[in-house]
Amino acid sequence: MFSLHFLFFVFVFSSDLDTDDDLNSDDYEYEDEAKLVIFPDHYEIALPNIEELPALVTIACDAVLSSKSPYRKQDPDTWENELPVSKYANNLTQLDNGVRIPPSGWKCARCDLRENLWLNLTDGSVLCGKWFFDSSGGNGHALEHYRDMGYPLAVKLGTITPDGADVYSFQEEEPVLDPHLAKHLAHFGIDMLHMHGTENGLRDNDIKPRVSEWEVIQETGTKLKPMYGPGYTGLKNLGNSCYLSSVMQAIFSIPEFQRAYVGNLPRIFDYSPLDPTQDFNTQMTKLGHGLLSGQYSKPPVKSELIEQVMKEEHKPQQNGISPRMFKAFVSKSHPEFSSNRQQDAQEFFLHLVNLVERNRIGSENPSDVFRFLVEERIQCCQTRKVRYTERVDYLMQLPVAMEAATNKDELIAYELTRREAEANRRPLPELVRAKIPFSACLQAFSEPENVDDFWSSALQAKSAGVKTSRFASFPEYLVVQIKKFTFGLDWVPKKFDVSIDMPDLLDINHLRARGLQPGEEELPDISPPIVIPDDSKDRLMNQLIDRMYLSKFFSVVLQLSWV
Structure with missing residues (x-):
């Protein structure tokens, strides 16, 4: 009889492609190798293998292989700005002045510069951008044109691709998104589908002035002594996930959270549901154990360091654990946290407290400490x-x-x-x-x-x-x-x-609150009157309000409003 205890899959990096960007992030290509491992004998069966496996096991393996994995994402360790949609994009005025922009050969209309050029999306003027402290950039004619005419949006020529372009709002003083960019460019004869970016975009230029500050935060150039062991385990950046890392490191530095999850690990794991990836307490315990056990924060052995140096492959590694599964679960019901955009740690903290209270184990609620x-x-x-x-x-x-x-x-x-x-x-x-x-x-x-x-x-x-x-x-x-x-x-x-x-x-x-003080008189406990609109245009609203008050389901409506 075929006995199955665990399924687990080994994913192998087939290549490591270095990119020479400003923040030295690595890009990876993934090649998956799947094996079925039978415990306790560690017997391995390469997948797919319909000859050796029963039909039921084959179906289970196919289901796991076809499921969406949180690990199939890259790890960009960069500052990716979340761009807002410009408030001028929906009703942008575009002049019918017959201007058509050629696909190449651009030049500033006020000087001879041929790079860092911006197309004003209102009148089609092509003008140079601002001057930067490193002597790059332009003469600021695009900004001068905005000050003269008040036309708010411009797109950087050379960054236009079928996926979008870099748009700047002079009025809002920041890079923005233009959801109607294809239409606005077509007004001047530009077909986005046939454009290819040739210049660095706003995001690249925007990062440059901040690199030095980023290096200060990271203590670049400073020889630091690595710390290992329980409580000294880091969290890998999953791409703008610093808000999650900072909150979770702080959370699991608190004894009440350590006891509630890591201290109850055997019981939580024993009583976890059939799908532990969808159980909050299991995921919290797993993450807490990873941070506090010390099993994922061990110093490299000397032989590994010598081998890296001999192969000339020694480069700074971002050690730690990847909280991908935890992030996927806690953010699945939240449209913002499920994205890869920058988020607010305060909002995530309150979201986490809500999850802790909804999934608390018995009467123990570690979030009471806050x-x-x-x-x-x-x-x-x-x-x-x-x-x-x-x-x-x-x-x-x-x-x-x-x-x-x-x-x-x-x-x-x-x-x-x-x-x-x-x-x-x-x-x-x-x-x-x-x-x-x-x-x-x-x-x-x-x-x-x-x-x-x-x-x-x-x-x-x-x-x-x-x-x-x-x-x-x-x-x-x-x-x-x-x-x-x-x-x-x-x-x-x-x-x-x-x-x-x-x-x-x-x-x-x-x-500290003092409560009602001697000599103070309390306001009467009277609710303000309910104002019912009497305008004829609001007749339908009046009928709805009347029905709410007369309906026997009024109490149910009140209860639902608090859900």
């Missing part, structure tokens, strides 16, 4: 009466207090020098960041906040209110997010490039 209560106090400005409410939270969001920068003189001097260098086309000075004390951000959190559209139950009308937030309880581990993104006057998101000075010890006892 849980705290926030007391919100709202005071009616007219009656001076107050209302206290509490809500659950898992992280503390702090604003950036730019006005509290401790190096304002340096910032002013840097900005003047930077503008002068740009005007005279000289190398830019070394970046100076605003230094913000963490205490200033904390102070901004504790400041009273105006609530303009506050409904006062004491007045039975809208009034001005003031809200303050305090801690009704403190967590064992306080997760803090510095809100570095803001919106400009044009609603374009911008990031504060600042340095936050963190203290070694943090005392937030002054933020």
